[in-house]
Amino acid sequence: MPPPILHALLRATPSIAPISHRGILSINGSQSTEFLNGLVASSVRKPPQSQFSAILHPQGRVMYDIFLYATNEGYLLEYDARTSEAPPLLAYMKRHVLRSKVKIRSVTDEFDVWSAWGSEADRNLETQRDWLWARSGAVEPIWTGSSNWPWGSQNHVIHDRRAVGMGRRLLVRKGDMPQEATSHDILSSDEYLLHRILLGVPEGTPDILPMYAFPMDSNLDVMGALDFRKGCYVGQELTVRTYHTGVIRKRIFPVIIRNLNTTSHELSPVLFGEHSDIKAVSANTDRQGPRPRGTGKLLSSHGGVGLALLRLEHVAGVEKGDLELKLEVADGDKLSRWSIHPWRPDWWPQDTPPSSEITS
Known part of the structure; x- marks a missing residue:
């Protein structure tokens, strides 16, 4: 549960916000489903269905977390388009086409990406999710509250089931406003960032560092991006081996950041550099x-507030009162010191599963 100091940050009114730095690929052709099923970490089946997933490096590291929007012609694939150490996605996917009957092109200049959340309709999209645990500590959501596809079937819309309360993700023609603009508060991209931080949802290159991050460390299992039982796909070997015989030692947690140099309990407006050591x-x-x-x-x-990749043993030590988490930031000749307080969002699975739920 978010600490009481954060309650004022949780918006209770219907809201929409643009999501920046997103690229869109169009993937069409009679073999587009089979093509994608061999590249992404979740099962892509016919007929095409929208979903959240990831594209992994052959060594099991994450290159891109993605959304697939099913269309009448095939798929629209949304990804973080910022330059990173991962190969450019369009060129990477074209290298894998070979003789497949698939056509791939960028349509980034045709669409904007928005998020909508907080309405009664968004809350009604939430159905019960149970959890399936592996001995490694990997966790999968099991959708039990409805017979409908959990990610939705509406054109250019995905039910964002990565976390309870995320709402919907919308593809809108470039320059247009979502139809929800007449009934929702229109917020900034920073407000969307705050929204997903408070729900503990990592996204894109700042949180899931391309070519370095492991999928379970980045909570992609908990958010429903991974299928540990599908056939061969790029990056499968290490991912499945970790699921069955490994141990998950790190997770991404939402955190409160407080200045140790003051006695104020107010949240700090300071902007921190990404990937600072804790x-x-x-x-x-x-x-x-x-x-x-x-x-x-x-x-x-x-x-x-923020998201932090933390060792589970450190978080357990903080929760027991044995450890504290500290961050130091250089500002010219001065060194400011900050405390880091992780918490577990309400929607997360239980910390310790019943033994009957653990899979081998």
Whole structure:
């Protein structure tokens, strides 16, 4: 549950906001479903259906988290178009076409991406989700509250089921406003960033570092992007092996960021650099023994809250009161110090599953 200090940040009114830095690919052709099924980490079946997924490197690292919008002609694929260490997605996918009957082109200049959330209709989209645990700590959502496809079937719209409360994702013709503009508050892209931080949803290159991030560390399993039982796809071997025989040691958590140099409990408006180190230190100065190993990373942040990749053992230590998480930021000749307080959103699965739910 978000701490009480964050309740004022949670918007209770229907809202829409544009999502920046998004690219769109059109993928059409009689073999487009089979083509995508061999490249993405979730099952892509006929007839085409919209969904959230990911494209992995052969070594199992994440290159792109993506949304697939099913259309009458094939698919529209939405991704983070910012330059990163991952290969440009259009060129990467074209290299895999070979003799497949598939046509791929960029249509980024034809669409804008928006998010809509907070309306009664959005709340009605939420159906019950149960959780299937693996011994590694990987977790999958099981949609049990409806027989309908959880990501929706409306053209150019996806039910954003990555987290309870995310609402809907909309593709809108470039320059047009969503039809919800007449009934929703129109917010900025920064307000969308705040919305997903408060719900614990990582997205794009700032949070899921291309060519470095592992899918389960980045909560892609919890958000429904991975199918651990489908056939061969790029990056499958390490992902499935981790699921069955590995151990998940890190997760992305939402965090509160407080200045240690002041006694104020207000949230800070400071903008932090991405991927700053977060160190775990003992909360007890008399504690003996080795220092906590490893560090975390601050990812996206806005208005005193953020997302951070943290070691699960560090989070457990903070929750027990044994450890504290600290961040140091250089500002010229000065060094400011910040405390990091993680929390678990309401919609997350239980921390410890019943033994009957654990799969081998």
